Amino acid sequence: MSIGTPFCLRLSSGYREHFLAEMTEISYFLxxxxxxxxxxxxxxxxxxxxxxxxxxxxxxxxxxxxxxxxxxxxxxxxxxxxxxxxxxxxxxxxxxxxxxxxxxxxxxxxxxxxxxxxxxxxxxxxxxxxxxxxxxxxxxxxxxxxxxxxxxxxxxxxxxxxxxxxxxxxxxxxxxxxxxxxxxxxxxxxxxxxxxxxxxxxxxxxxxxxxxxxxxxxxxxxxxLVLYARRPGYQSQFSPLLHAQVKADSPFADLIGWILANLGSQLDVPSLAERAGLSERTFHRRFVAVIGQSPARFVETARLDAARMLLCRGLSLKSVAAEVGLSPATRFCEAFERRFGITPRLFREMHSEF
Known part of the structure; x- marks a missing residue:
């Protein structure tokens, strides 16, 4: 056996088991x-x-x-x-x-x-x-x-x-x-x-x-603890959905739930207004009055919040862009850096769990 072999492995079988048991017991009192x-x-x-x-x-x-x-x-x-x-x-x-x-x-x-x-x-x-x-x-x-x-x-x-x-x-x-x-x-x-x-x-x-x-x-x-997810520190105190939910009797709660479940879909004002059963002008005005921001700003925020979570999973920029509805990747990168002051590639390197 080489001189570099750990000490405990150079002991005979019986003494080795006793030694390891002793060390395990000691570790509990550290x-x-x-x-x-x-x-x-x-x-x-x-x-x-x-x-x-x-x-x-x-x-x-x-x-x-x-x-x-x-x-x-x-x-x-x-x-x-x-x-x-x-x-x-x-x-x-x-x-x-x-x-x-x-x-x-x-x-x-x-x-x-x-x-x-x-x-x-x-x-x-x-x-x-x-x-x-x-x-x-x-x-x-x-x-x-x-x-x-x-x-x-x-x-x-x-x-x-x-x-x-x-x-x-x-x-x-x-x-x-x-x-x-x-x-x-x-x-x-x-x-x-x-x-x-x-x-x-x-x-x-x-x-x-x-x-x-x-x-x-x-x-x-x-x-x-039955937590939905381990939330990173950079995540906002208010998710886009929570922002809507805290508005008393929000008429757009169901719509926003649908938006968050379909970020890859077409989410422009005409599409959302049709889904809400309102004219485009009325939808835009009521949405801003209730939510406090334009539909376009809300959708972009929801998409970028989701993008950060996906980047933490190590997904490629192209995959993230497609999943959150911000393709091509160049469009996604521009929106991400404009909002957070950091490129999505660097963000992924800093926060990826994989």
């Missing part, structure tokens, strides 16, 4: 990645329970594959003890001053409605302990409006962040040194991870699992 969620009275429960379900799900998936758990989750609040969320459900927490900075690998601040955030921003305990925790953490960030706490402490200056669509304008106006991405589901800026409203914390947590452990484990967790 330091885990400690996730610390900062909460306070009135916090949004889903901001923590959603991501925590992802991380504990990753541990479960690792266990099923014979590997040790990776994450240890901790809930922390300024005073410690029982903390009641906005939904009335209470969680048990440790106090901030009992949280050792060197014991925090990832730190995330939960969000809340403004009436619950105001007391937090006035509490001096945050300015004493939180900056130190952030300084020692491998990564830090927030879910939803928790970003306001970090911004108030000056921890986001010069960074790009995401937050709930309703808080984007106030955040940008109050903290001009912070670059607010009003469109993204979540944003990764170095050590800083921030997500938009509530359920996007799940998307961000899945991205963390993919980075920390593997994309396969993240996919298993998403499947276990």
């Amino acid at each position: 330091p885990m990645h400690r996730l610390t969620f900062i909460v306070y009275p009135g916090f949004e429960l889903l901001d923590t329970s959603g991501p925590i379900s992802v991380f504990t799900g990753a541990n479960r998936a690792l266990g099923h594959s014979g590997k040790p758990p990776f994450y240890a989750v901790d809930l922390v609040s300024p005073a410690g003890g029982s903390v009641t969320s906005s939904s009335g459900i209470a969680v048990h927490t440790r106090s901030l001053d009992a949280c050792a900075p060197e014991g925090v690998d990832t730190l995330l601040v939960a969000g809340a409605e403004s009436e619950h955030l105001l007391p937090v921003l006035a509490d001096p305990a945050w300015s004493v302990w939180l900056p130190e925790l952030v300084g020692k953490a491998q990564r830090f960030g927030s879910v939803c409006s928790g970003v306001i706490v970090l911004a108030r402490l000056g921890l986001l200056d010069g960074h790009r962040v995401a937050t709930h669509w309703d808080a984007c304008a106030p955040l940008a106006a109050t903290f001009p040194s912070v670059s607010v991405d009003a469109d993204a589901l979540y944003v990764v800026d170095g050590r800083l991870w921030t997500s938009a409203g509530v359920t996007t914390g799940i998307d961000m947590a899945l991205a963390m699992v993919a980075q920390d452990v593997s994309a396969d484990i993240a996919g298993e967790v998403a499947k276990r």
Whole structure:
């Protein structure tokens, strides 16, 4: 046997089995990645329970594959003890001053409605302990409006962040040194991870699992949670269909559902007006009044959103262009770069999962 053979393989059969068993047992006692969620009275429960379900799900998936758990989750609040969320459900927490900075690998601040955030921003305990925790953490960030706490402490200056669509304008106006991405589901800026409203914390947590452990484990967790898809951070907070659905009693909800299912079809105003049973002029006027943009702009947005998802699957530009109704590929490339400021080829290289 060559000198380069691993040590464990140079042991006799019996000793080798004992050695491997010992090493497997030891691996379960190696330091885990400690996730610390900062909460306070009135916090949004889903901001923590959603991501925590992802991380504990990753541990479960690792266990099923014979590997040790990776994450240890901790809930922390300024005073410690029982903390009641906005939904009335209470969680048990440790106090901030009992949280050792060197014991925090990832730190995330939960969000809340403004009436619950105001007391937090006035509490001096945050300015004493939180900056130190952030300084020692491998990564830090927030879910939803928790970003306001970090911004108030000056921890986001010069960074790009995401937050709930309703808080984007106030955040940008109050903290001009912070670059607010009003469109993204979540944003990764170095050590800083921030997500938009509530359920996007799940998307961000899945991205963390993919980075920390593997994309396969993240996919298993998403499947276990019965998620439609693992949404990338660049995806808009509002899909074109959701934009229409949030309009009360939208008369175009069915039409838009059909558009999204038939992006490769002819979707000009005459075709859509005929399908809606309206004259072209009336259709255009009502569509703009209800949806807030022209039919042509809406269709292009829907097509380009779908194109980004297809590019992540590694499809060719020609195939994507045909599938979303933007053939030839040159037309697709021009529309994509005009909208996103990047060529579809480079986007595919940056985001392809294959």
